[in-house]
Amino acid sequence: MLTQQQVLEGRQQWLGGGYRLFYQEPLHVVRGEGVWLYDSEGRRYLDAYNNVASVGHCHPAVVEAIATQAAQLNTHTRYLNDAIVEFAEDFLTEFPPELRNLTMTCTGSEANDLALRVARQITGGQGVLVTRWAYHGVTSALAGLSPSLGDGFEQGKNVWLIDAPDTFRRKGAFADGVERALEEMKQAGVKPAALLLDTIFSSDGVFSPEQAEMQRAVARVRAAGGLFIADEVQPGFGRTGSQRWGFARYGVMPDLVSLGKPMGNGHPVAGLVGRPELFAEFGRRQRYFNTFGGNPVSCRAAHAVLQVLRREKLQQNAQRTGEILREGLLKLAARYPVIGDVRGDGLFIGVELVSDQHNTPAPELAAFVVNQMRHKQILISATGPAANVLKIRPPLVFQPEHATLLLETLAGVLADIPL
16 A cells, blocks of 8 residues: 555646645545544544535445446446436435436536536526535536636636625625626626526535525526526535425425435436426437446446435434534534534534634634644535635434534634634
8 A cells, every 4th residue: 555645746746736635634545434534544534524425435235236236237328227217216206296307427517517508408598697606516617607616717608606695794685696697697688597506505605595585586587587406416415404405495496406426425426307398308409418427337326325315314314413513513602702603404514713703704713623623533624715614514324422522522623723
């Protein structure tokens, strides 16, 4: 096995410059199990960040499903195969009856890219609304819709940036921002195609607007001729606890739903769910083919994840353990003024750190906390435009005892924050 230094030097020499690493001292992980990651020295780390392994690292049922199918057949969707039909029929029961078609892809980026193609083809519009610090993917089209990619972000043509529903500083301003953007589009002679939203507003800082506000925003877009695309890559699959999908918390019906990361528990599988009439019309005008999207191994992996999610009642666990986490974090906020706000739902929690009574963002303190937690073998991250919001998003098998360990460790780190 290569040493950590050899791996680091190899990355620097052989990989492209766009890669980034977590933590001031990078972590060399070699094994995962459940909520734990193990480094090359055998130390274990409590994973409170990786939603990709949604049902726990290396879940035996998912591993078995992948290995069994890989030993039989793996090919594309232009041959008939049981796996994709069996999965789609079962998976679509998780959605409202209006959403009854699934097109499979390999990544959430591909799913969002397809969603944009469908929306623009169906509506005849080009304008897209996304939040000001959104992340929706890495294709050329989606990079222009993902300002959180960094300073080199180039806003795409016919893309309008709107303020996220900041429930900490600017309550109730989200729908008004959507209305202003639609008016600007109209003045510019651009017809709207879609409102594309991550329904937990993860990169924006983890927010949940009031139901009425989200409903008004979606209604305005539809009245102007656009579609609503719910990006469920991060909030989906029961992560928010109260609902299977993030959009359901707002009482709104999307036209299209993009899915990704947690769908295969680390296996690259994703998809786009939507209204059949949209897919039918899109299919009449142009075709869509994805060599690896919907292959039998991916379908078996995704089906195994779905079955584990149900069998182990992981959505319910997310709600129960998430409540314990939030209650504990609110108690810490009462002790440490550096915590300005605690928000989120289920096992998707944002903890905003501030430097004064005016709620000035504290990115340096967030970086300090994230790296100190890593040294104490608890893995979290930071998000938001100022990178001052602690992002706690563990696998769905995270239990109350793991929440207690995280809270106790975080309390110790907060006590050590330098003045």
